[in-house]
Amino acid sequence: MIHQGEYIRDILRGEVGKTVHAHGWVKTRRDSKGVSFVQLNDGSSFQDLQVVIEEGALPEEAMKQTTTGACVRVTGELVASPAAGQAVELKAKEILVYGGADPATYPLQKKGHTMEFLRDIAHLRTRSNTFGAVFRVRNALAHAIHNFYRERGFVYVHTPIITASDCEGAGAMFGVTTLDMMNLPRNDSGAVDYSKDFFGKPAYLTVSGQLNVEIFALSFTNVYTFGPTFRAENSNTPRHLSEFWMIEPEMAFCDLEGDMELAEAFLKYIIKYVMEACPDDLEFFNKRIDNTVLATLSQVVENNFEHVTYTEAIRLLEKSNRTWEFPVFWGADMQSEHERYLTEEVFKKPVIVTDYPKEIKAFYMRANDDGKTVRAMDVLAPRIGEIIGGSQREERYDVLLDKIRKQELNEEAYWWYLELRKYGSAPHAGFGLGFERVMLYLTGMKNIRDVIPFPRTPGSADF
Ligand code: 4AD
């Protein structure tokens, strides 16, 4: 059997008089005198297909089972709809119930569920208006990303998920092992003997594909990777996931200015793309989730991003006369409250902060001549804070080796990364865009757990 019917999205645009087979899940059913109205949705569009069933037109047994949550196939004729907001509706002639849904226990009732409750039924929340819209937008966003890079001639690279090197040097990695936890092999000094482990050494889930994608940039010039990344930080916030998706472009013959240009063009492109691809879904978010979403998105597309150095940003924060939860001083890492102040109150638009102190940034960022800062850039967005983190990379062998040693990183693990600087090194730059952070921006959803199909966070890995 193959789905020979049409998507509801296409049926809604069909001609009056046409016979169609519609497949989908019943969102609601309303019975009035002599007629029943069933809202049918197959995920292909925000809008439901209204099925009109005249009393006695269909077998009683099938009608009994046609309740909220049931999966059905309806065959009938498209007729002009008197209802507002839809040109046609389906006059049912035949119904096949694939699977019923007991109204006494079906958890997804008409409305009024909290996001938390819906998270607990992630196997059914995908059928709700909100999550239908979220995951259609997510799909369009993924397409937008690939289109953007393909149009610019970037090569798409699949970087590994299991790795032996810590890209961010921050140690927030999940271990990957097949060792028996109850009976760990030990060496003479009592430490775990990883030579007995599956890969013969400690292995982890990657925090970023950057180090690998740099290899490809230094062969294919412009490249990107787009895949899942993992962070074992105990950050229980509405903006952090333990498993999230990241897009990481990397460009040879490119400095920080070029990197920032690409980041701005990229964000504008993908926002515009989704606005064109999913108008109904965004309309819904604007109406029901956050009524500033559409205005904010248009504003981002139409205006230039602001640029400030980290040093200037700290000065602005110090001048603000606010009491911060996290103290502000030169050298401090910026927290969400600071990022939001800059974007929402000072500049009222996305801001690119550059040249951070070297102590708070990763080892691979290019050292500035001042000896204190590195060629880093973070793109901060209103409501979200950091949405992109990037930098020009340190392409000088001696400088890089010195940094790895000073930060007491495992020099051996980075041998190949160092060799890239020994053989045909080139200036290069790149960044990472958090996929779910953009999703928050596009939808106005408040919690990052609600823009990924199956969220993984500290203490939670259901479904
Ligand atoms: O700033 P980050 O840690 O940068 C990197 O990983 C670099 N290697 C990227 C590069 O230059 N190629 O992460 C990049 C972005 C952040 O700006 C944020 O949007 C997102 O990834 N991100 C997270 N998203 C959700 N949950 C988390 N725990 C995240 N951590 C980072």
Ligand code: MG
């Ligand atoms: Mg960052």
